[in-house]
Structures are given as structure tokens and as C-alpha cells.
Amino acid sequence: MSLKYIDLFAGAGGLSEGFIRAGFKPVAHVEMDKAACYTLQTRVAYHYLKSENRFSEYVSYLKGEISRKELYSRIPAEFLGSVINLPVGAENNPAIHKAIEKQLKDEEVDLIIGGPPCQAYSLAGRARSKNGMKGDKRNYLYVQYGKYLERYKPKMFVFENVLGLLSAGKGVYLENMRKLFLKKGYDMKVFRLEANDFGVLQNRKRIIIIGWKSELDIEVPDLEMVKMATAHTVQSLFNDLPKIQAGEGSRYLNYSSKTNEYLSGKAIRNGIDILTQHIARPHTDQDKEIYRIAVQKWNTEKARLNYNDLPEKLKTHQNRSSFFDRFKVVAPNEPFSQTVVAHIAKDGHYYIHPDIEQNRSITIREAARLQSFPDDYFFEGVKDGINRTPAFKQIGNAVPPLMAYEIANKVREILL
Structure with a gap:
């Protein structure tokens, strides 16, 4: 029926x-x-x-x-x-x-x-x-x-x-x-x-x-x-994805490794053999320096970056009394990430990739995986092709x- x-x-x-x-x-x-x-x-x-x-x-x-x-x-x-x-x-x-x-x-x-x-x-x-x-x-x-x-x-x-x-x-x-x-x-x-x-x-x-x-x-x-x-951690969502730098990525890529139990069991990687929308934002040198500090702090202390602890030259926001955690790493060794919200369409500071070598915020596909969308789900813009901002907004909502x-x-x- x-x-x-x-x-x-x-x-x-x-x-x-x-x-x-x-x-x-x-x-x-x-x-x-x-x-x-x-x-x-x-x-x-x-x-x-x-x-x-x-x-x-x-x-x-x-x-x-x-x-x-x-x-x-x-x-x-x-x-x-x-x-x-x-x-x-x-x-x-x-x-x-x-x-x-x-x-x-x-x-x-x-x-x-x-x-x-x-x-x-x-x-x-x-x-x-x-x-x-x-x-x-x-x-x-x-x-x-x-x-x-x-x-x-x-x-x-x-x-x-x-x-x-x-x-x-x-x-x-x-x-x-x-x-x-x-x-x-x-x-x-x-x-x-x-x-x-x-x-x-x-x-x-x-x-x-x-x-x-x-x-x-x-x-x-x-x-x-x-x-x-599940017993899985956030790293399960990132394991098979190609390593890319800020500003890199493509409409489609090949996976870097085989699937894992979580991705297959939850129908996220569900048989399709190409990876779409694994595209990273470009970032300024200043943002990338802050990202490195945030990831290093998490990796060594398992602690979040407080904005006021940054070197003075990296602090450009006027508001120093609130939003201390405006830069946040998506921790790979935790059972779940922070909430993905529509603000991710404006910047990626709250969703920093945990791999310090990649030094970027998460991609469209990584955000979609955090939301449990299958890899064959394609997020459109008004114009044909890749439109990063509307894709992030749709995923966050x-x-x-x-x-x-x-x-x-x-x-x-x-x-x-």
C-alpha cells in the first residue's frame, strides 16, 4: 500500500x-x-x-x-x-x-x-x-x-x-x-x-x-x-574523502578509499561511485592562521579556541565580550558534531575541518554528510552548476x- x-x-x-x-x-x-x-x-x-x-x-x-x-x-x-x-x-x-x-x-x-x-x-x-x-x-x-x-x-x-x-x-x-x-x-x-x-x-x-x-x-x-x-565518531564521515586545500575541489571527484560500516549502514555512501560537491571555500591567510591555532588547540588540549586568546594581530572583530567560540573545529573524535545551521552559508569559521594539513572549513559534501544526506543528493542554486552559498543554506536548514x-x-x- x-x-x-x-x-x-x-x-x-x-x-x-x-x-x-x-x-x-x-x-x-x-x-x-x-x-x-x-x-x-x-x-x-x-x-x-x-x-x-x-x-x-x-x-x-x-x-x-x-x-x-x-x-x-x-x-x-x-x-x-x-x-x-x-x-x-x-x-x-x-x-x-x-x-x-x-x-x-x-x-x-x-x-x-x-x-x-x-x-x-x-x-x-x-x-x-x-x-x-x-x-x-x-x-x-x-x-x-x-x-x-x-x-x-x-x-x-x-x-x-x-x-x-x-x-x-x-x-x-x-x-x-x-x-x-x-x-x-x-x-x-x-x-x-x-x-x-x-x-x-x-x-x-x-x-x-x-x-x-x-x-x-x-x-x-x-x-x-x-x-x-552509534559507536562511531565524526571521523567516520570524513575517512574516505580526498584531501583538499582551501579553495580546492570539484563538481565531482573519486573517493580516496573504500566505504566504512557507518557510511554504508546509514545509506550515506549508497553505491554511487563518484563524489559530488566536495568543494572548499577559499580563505584568507588570516583565517587560515586562526584555523591552524584552533585545530592545534583541539589536537593537543582537546579544548576550544576562545577568540580573546588569539594574538592581537588576528583579532579583527569589534565585539570582544560575546561569541567567544566563533571559530570552532568539527571534532573528529567526538560522537557528534556541533549543530549545522544556515549561517554556514555566510562563512565556515564555526565548522573548521579537523585535519590541520587541509587547513580549511568543511565542504558542501561534508556538511551534507553531517546532516546524513546520501552522497547522491545534489544541492542546486538558481543558476546551473555549483552554487556554494545556496547549497550550504539548504543543508543548514x-x-x-x-x-x-x-x-x-x-x-x-x-x-x-
């Missing part, structure tokens, strides 16, 4: 990838960011060509032998049309509904997944805002989510967001969500989850809300009891597919 879902606020598709892997079928992905929509369409092309035993055509695209336009020309328009590049809201909902219902063909929706942009609820977002995000319309996108529940009447929904949702508005937003969803006919449970409990080698805390139709006799398992942490997969399995058990 094929269980169908709609993905709202889909981003690059990390949540969706987990549900597809668990056997769900996407009806539509709705996303306002154009670059992320190209990533979603490229992933649609991947799944279609793989199902048609034409995977070599996808590999040709990864190698740059055919353009994105040429890749898409080989995919039926109805498949690419499942990606809807519009912001959810009153102005665009009629067009979104029309596109979704064209894909549905009078069939039922079993599930809605996705969560609104997190800036409105995140502690960092509120700290940066002059008025703590008060009046920001993103605070109320859950109301739109409720409208989609009302229209498509799925049996269940999965709503993902940041921990700050618990405290935003002193808990008022979460309580209003609960009341709204109940009014639409849905009960819900709120779970505070850690990605590393689901086998992801990253410290990433998130809120997952599982909702279901009130009239259904549904028992939702306690997701907070899931403990799937994503739900780890490995975490999504385990949640999807629990939901599938309930629905079947």
Missing part, C-alpha cells in the same frame, strides 16, 4: 527523503525558495530515473556531462510539476491547491509533513530581531498549516521545528497551535528530540509534533525513548534524512 503525503515548507527535502526511503509517496513539495525547488526537482529526477533503470543518466548529470535543463527534459512534466515554487499563504493558496489536486487525481492524502521557517521561533532569530519577532507573519504560518489540514484531511501530520517553539511567546504559540489543530479535528503530541539519538553524528535538537485525526484510535509511541546512537526515516517508519507502522 502506497501512503501519500504533502510536504509543506519543504526546503531541500531532508524530511521528505526520509519518508520516501520508508516507502511513502510524495504528492507535492511546496517551497518558496527557488534554489531549494531546483534541488527538489533534481531529486525527483533521481528517483524517477532510478525507478526506470536509467540511473546512468543521473550520473551523467552529476559529472556535468549534461545540463540541468537536459536532465529535466528527460523527466515527465507531471513529476517535475510536483514541486510547487510558491510561498504558503492566502495569496498563493488557490494556485497551490490547484497544483496539488492536479497531482492527487481525486486520491486521498494520508499525511502532511513539514514545518514553517524557524526564524520566528528560534532563540537566535528572536535575539537578532529588534522586537523579538513580534508581529512577524512567520509566527502565524501554523494557521496556514491548519488550513491545509482542513482541506486535505490527512489521517496524520508531522510538524518539525526548533526548540524555541516551546518558549516562543512564553508558550502561547504552541498552545494556540494545539487549540487550532484540535479545532480542525486533530490531537497532537509534542516530542523534544535529539538527532544523535537517531544515528545522526550531529548535536541537533528539534521539536517534532505528531498529530492525528481525533476520531482515529491511534497510539503514538514515545519518540523520546528512541536511542539509536534541513531535517536530517536519517532522523526523518526513523520517524517515518514509526508513522508508517501506525497508518498501516
Whole structure:
């Protein structure tokens, strides 16, 4: 039985990838960011060509032998049309509904997944805002989510967001969500989850809300009891990657060694024999000197660099009273890394590669692996080719597919 879902606020598709892997079928992905929509369409092309035993055509695209336009020309328009590049809201909902219902063909929706942009609820977002995000319309996108529940009447929904949702508005937003969803006919449970409990080698805390139709006799398992942490360390994600310097890398490379138990077991290195988007940022001499100091300090003392401990000539930031850890090594010998966030699109200082000889911040592919994306996942920009900034932004905003997969399995058990 094929269980169908709609993905709202889909981003690059990390949540969706987990549900597809668990056997769900996407009806539509709705996303306002154009670059992320190209990533979603490229992933649609991947799944279609793989199902048609034409995977070599996808590999040709990864190698740059055919353009994105040429890749898409080989995919039926109805498949690419499942990606809807519009912001959810009153102005665009009629067009979104029309596109979704064209894909549905009078069939039922079993599930809605996705969560609104997190800036409105995140502690960092509120700290940066002059008025703590008060009046920001993103605070109320859950109301739109409720409208989609009302229209498509799925049996269940999965709503993902940041921990700050618990405290935003002193808990008022979460309580209003609960009341709204109940009014639409849905009960819900709120779970505070850690990605590393689901086998992801990253410290990433998130809120997952599982909702279901009130009239259904549904028992939702306690997701907070899931403990799937592995014995592997972050180094397992980097072992097979070619060593490159700052500013080096290519659209595709060969792996430097065979796979390992973690990469194969978690479907990160999943059979494809070329490595894509292993591309490092260029860095100034000053940044590289700071990186060397940070890595040396971790390697010799297992201690983090405090910005104020740097030599005076390397301290260029005016703010010396906060953000002491603005330069941070991705520690290879730890069971998980620091949280990968969208700020990685602006600079790589918080994600320094642990190999002092490479002396750089992590690449697109390394960031994707920290998020548990498979190596055949390609992150697009608006323009064809390699676009580092939108790729990093999409990865930082994503739900780890490995975490999504385990949640999807629990939901599938309930629905079947």
C-alpha cells in the first residue's frame, strides 16, 4: 500500500527523503525558495530515473556531462510539476491547491509533513530581531498549516521545528497551535528530540509534533525513548574523502578509499561511485592562521579556541565580550558534531575541518554528510552548476534524512 503525503515548507527535502526511503509517496513539495525547488526537482529526477533503470543518466548529470535543463527534459512534466515554487499563504493558496489536486487525481492524502521557517521561533532569530519577532507573519504560518489540514484531511501530520517553539511567546504559540489543530479535528503530541539519538553524528535538537485525526484510535509511541546512537565518531564521515586545500575541489571527484560500516549502514555512501560537491571555500591567510591555532588547540588540549586568546594581530572583530567560540573545529573524535545551521552559508569559521594539513572549513559534501544526506543528493542554486552559498543554506536548514526515516517508519507502522 502506497501512503501519500504533502510536504509543506519543504526546503531541500531532508524530511521528505526520509519518508520516501520508508516507502511513502510524495504528492507535492511546496517551497518558496527557488534554489531549494531546483534541488527538489533534481531529486525527483533521481528517483524517477532510478525507478526506470536509467540511473546512468543521473550520473551523467552529476559529472556535468549534461545540463540541468537536459536532465529535466528527460523527466515527465507531471513529476517535475510536483514541486510547487510558491510561498504558503492566502495569496498563493488557490494556485497551490490547484497544483496539488492536479497531482492527487481525486486520491486521498494520508499525511502532511513539514514545518514553517524557524526564524520566528528560534532563540537566535528572536535575539537578532529588534522586537523579538513580534508581529512577524512567520509566527502565524501554523494557521496556514491548519488550513491545509482542513482541506486535505490527512489521517496524520508531522510538524518539525526548533526548540524555541516551546518558549516562543512564553508558550502561547504552541498552545494556540494545539487549540487550532484540535479545532480542525486533530490531537497532537509534542516530542523534544535529539538527532544523535537517531544515528545522526550531529548535536541537533528539534521539536517534532505528531498529530492525528481525533476520531482515529491511534497510539503514538514515545519518540523520546528512541536511542539509536552509534559507536562511531565524526571521523567516520570524513575517512574516505580526498584531501583538499582551501579553495580546492570539484563538481565531482573519486573517493580516496573504500566505504566504512557507518557510511554504508546509514545509506550515506549508497553505491554511487563518484563524489559530488566536495568543494572548499577559499580563505584568507588570516583565517587560515586562526584555523591552524584552533585545530592545534583541539589536537593537543582537546579544548576550544576562545577568540580573546588569539594574538592581537588576528583579532579583527569589534565585539570582544560575546561569541567567544566563533571559530570552532568539527571534532573528529567526538560522537557528534556541533549543530549545522544556515549561517554556514555566510562563512565556515564555526565548522573548521579537523585535519590541520587541509587547513580549511568543511565542504558542501561534508556538511551534507553531517546532516546524513546520501552522497547522491545534489544541492542546486538558481543558476546551473555549483552554487556554494545556496547549497550550504539548504543543508543548514534541513531535517536530517536519517532522523526523518526513523520517524517515518514509526508513522508508517501506525497508518498501516
